[in-house]
Amino acid sequence: MQIKDNNTQIGKTIWVPATQVNLHTHSRYCGHGTGEVADYVVSARKNGLEVLGFSEHCPVPDNRWKPTRMVYSQLPAYFSDVERAREKAGMVVLKGAECDYLPCYRSYYEDELLHRYKCDYLIGSIHFIDMPDRKDVRVHYAPISAKELAQYTKQYIDLLESGLFLFGAHPDVCGCSYLEWDREMEACSRAILEVAADLKIPLEINGNGFRRARVQTSKGLVHPYPLEPFWQLAAEYGITVVVNSDAHAAQDVVASFDDCLALAQNCGLKVAGLEISGPDAQGSYGLRYVAQ
Numbered sequence: 059m060q061i062k063d064n065n066t067q068i069g070k071t072i073w074v075p076a077t078q079v080n081l082h083t084h085s086r087y088c089g090h091g092t093g094e095v096a097d098y099v100v101s102a103r104k105n106g107l108e109v110l111g112f113s114e115h116c117p118v119p120d121n122r123w124k125p126t127r128m129v130y131s132q133l134p135a136y137f138s139d140v141e142r143a144r145e146k147a148g149m150v151v152l153k154g155a156e157c158d159y160l161p162c163y164r165s166y167y168e169d170e171l172l173h174r175y176k177c178d179y180l181i182g183s184i185h186f187i188d189m190p191d192r193k194d195v196r197v198h199y200a201p202i203s204a205k206e207l208a209q210y211t212k213q214y215i216d217l218l219e220s221g222l223f224l225f226g227a228h229p230d231v232c233g234c235s236y237l238e239w240d241r242e243m244e245a246c247s248r249a250i251l252e253v254a255a256d257l258k259i260p261l262e263i264n265g266n267g268f269r270r271a272r273v274q275t276s277k278g279l280v281h282p283y284p285l286e287p288f289w290q291l292a293a294e295y296g297i298t299v300v301v302n303s304d305a306h307a308a309q310d311v312v313a314s315f316d317d318c319l320a321l322a323q324n325c326g327l328k329v330a331g332l333e334i335s336g337p338d339a340q341g342s343y344g345l346r347y348v349a350q
């Protein structure tokens with residue numbers, strides 16, 4: 059397999075250290091990010107990245123979650139922007155999407171995103187909790203009960219078990235709305251970590267949490283996520299850990315990397331780099347996170 063980038067062969071299978079990869083990037087398409095896809099490529103080169111992946115919040119055909127997602131009809135324009143940017147990037151640019159997972163959208167993600175649009179990768183997230191009496195509770199904002207936390211955990215496990223995702227994004231984002239690290243939170247964290255470890259799916263320490271307003275807990279003001287106790291537990295389970303900035307502005311392509319790496323180190327976690335091969339005859343890359 060040969061790596062090609064901007065029609066220039068840059069080698070066979072390569073391994074790129076975590077500090078030179080960001081696969082979690084948004085743009086103006088999601089409605090709450092800013093900047094054009096091309097702006098992020100310029101910023102990535104300036105900041106020394108070797109690999110930049112676009113993972114816009116993915117729409118679904120019924121436009122559920124629409125206020126914070128691009129609309130379904132914009133999907134082709136988004137992917138063409140990424141393809142155009144990739145042609146003249148001078149670095150590896152990957153095409154992806156951040157998908158809110160619910161089993162009813164599984165075949166859509168697989169058939170349209172992976173097969174029809176040939177995404178290089180998908181990342182899985184839970185931003186909304188689907189309760190029988192309270193639809194799509196927003197994990198970033200609403201205070202949630204222990205019952206809702208349990209449902210968040212179930213959805214996150216479904217996401218991991220779907221087999222669609224290169225990694226699970228911000229598994230501890232529930233720290234925005236469930237503010238105390240108590241027995242329920244520990245049990246839910248362990249349930250997610252156990253499945254990620256069994257299935258060998260990497261989990262992400264997400265830099266965006268460091269840039270959000272702190273939340274008041276009984277231990278004082280803390281970052282809503284990443285949650286240090288979660289990542290301390292992750293070390294017990296031997297999880298593969300990845301780090302991304304979750305940029306919503308071009309200047310943030312490597313934002314909070316230092317904080318994420320310091321947290322990993324404090325918790326005794328080794329951060330994985332990205333092994334990348336291809337593209338193959340169909341233009342697809344092989345991607346695998348490996349710690350070295």
Ligand SMILES: [Zn+2]
Nearest residue numbers: 156183227228
């Ligand atoms: Zn997200």
Ligand SMILES: [Zn+2]
Nearest residue numbers: 082084156304
């Ligand atoms: Zn994101």
